[in-house]
Amino acid sequence: MLDHITFGISDYARSTAFYDAALAPLGLKQLFVVPPEHAGGVQCVGYGADRPFFWIAQDDPTRGKLHIALAAANRAAVDAFYAAALAAGGRDNGPPGPRPHYHADYYGAFVLDPDGHNIEAVCHAPA
Known part of the structure; x- marks a missing residue:
């Protein structure tokens, strides 16, 4: 199951203004x-109703920046995905482990696929 997605945008201010307006009717x-120090030095924002699942990040969109996070049933599944x-x-783009800057129970692992896309497995359940 898809947990969240991130894609690159070329102008952070323009894109956030667009998505703020366009997504509002959808709730x-x-x-x-995300502070730039936790997002590879770029500006990044997540949209949602009760939790962020639709993310945009300042980057050159022509480089194919794409991040997809897949939901894992537990932390062992995150570890197995990474291996x-x-x-x-x-x-490797981030070994399995807690990411408390997202929330207290966030446990994820990141890999780059053969085309350089950032693929993540994430578990939100407490340890």
Whole structure:
């Protein structure tokens, strides 16, 4: 199951103004702004109704920035995803572990697929 998605945008101010307006009728709003030090030095914001699932990040969209996070049933599944992805030729982009800057129970792992897309497995359940 898809947990969330992030894609690159070229102008942060223009895009946030657009999505603030366009998503409001759907009941979605800005819920979380990731500090640049936790987002690879770029501005990043998540939209949602009760939790962010639709993310945009300042980046060159022509470079194909794409981040997809897949929901994992538990932390062991996150660990297994990471190991299997690396064994299949993926590249490390963040080993399994807690990410408390998102929330207290966030546990994720990140790999880059063969085309450089950032693929994540995440578990939101307490340890």
